[in-house]
Amino acid sequence: MKLIKILLASSLAFVSLSANDVMQKSMSIMEKGMTQIQQGFLNNNLELVKEGTKLVKEGNALFSDKKIITEYLPENKKHMVNVAENASKRIALDIAGLEANIENKAFINATNSYSDMLNACSSCHSIVRNW
Numbered sequence: 001m002k003l004i005k006i007l008l009a010s011s012l013a014f015v016s017l018s019a020n021d022v023m024q025k026s027m028s029i030m031e032k033g034m035t036q037i038q039q040g041f042l043n044n045n046l047e048l049v050k051e052g053t054k055l056v057k058e059g060n061a062l063f064s065d066k067k068i069i070t071e072y073l074p075e076n077k078k079h080m081v082n083v084a085e086n087a088s089k090r091i092a093l094d095i096a097g098l099e100a101n102i103e104n105k106a107f108i109n110a111t112n113s114y115s116d117m118l119n120a121c122s123s124c125h126s127i128v129r130n131w
């Protein structure tokens with residue numbers, strides 16, 4: 001009986017872990033990407049900026065669907081899903097802007113795209129975290 005309870009408890013824990021997976025995967029990919037972009041700009045390493053941008057794009061794509069975003073909003077914030085979704089759209093636009101700016105060697109503008117992206121991360125986190 002005890003064993004069954006333990007098995008049940010661990011399988012339930014597994015279910016909630018895998019439900020958390022999309023968010024954690026997306027966020028850790030984006031965190032890595034943002035760090036690389038920052039390092040790239042600081043060290044004048046454009047390859048690193050480009051690699052980081054790809055990562056943020058990949059991570060953002062995982063967490064851009066309204067249904068998925070809603071799952072992770074606290075009960076009292078679910079009505080703000082459109083604002084949260086806009087943060088994800090803003091990241092997608094900033095990525096496009098950053099890539100175009102790099103292409104055109106407009107590096108100051110590219111760093112501005114990066115800053116705006118970071119602000120977009122915070123604008124969604126502020127909803128989730130009651131900041």
Ligand code: HEC
Pocket residue numbers: 023024027028030031034056063069072073084085087088091117118120121122124125128129
């Ligand atoms: C649409 C909403 C949204 C956007 C945009 C967003 N995040 Fe998150 N982020 C979340 C949620 C939800 C959590 C989990 C709750 C928490 O940590 O408060 C989270 C947590 C995190 C965490 C902690 C991860 C963990 O396992 O607890 C990191 C790191 C993170 N985000 C990085 C980023 C970065 C970098 C960006 C921007 C490139 C970003 N996020 C943009 C919603 C978002």
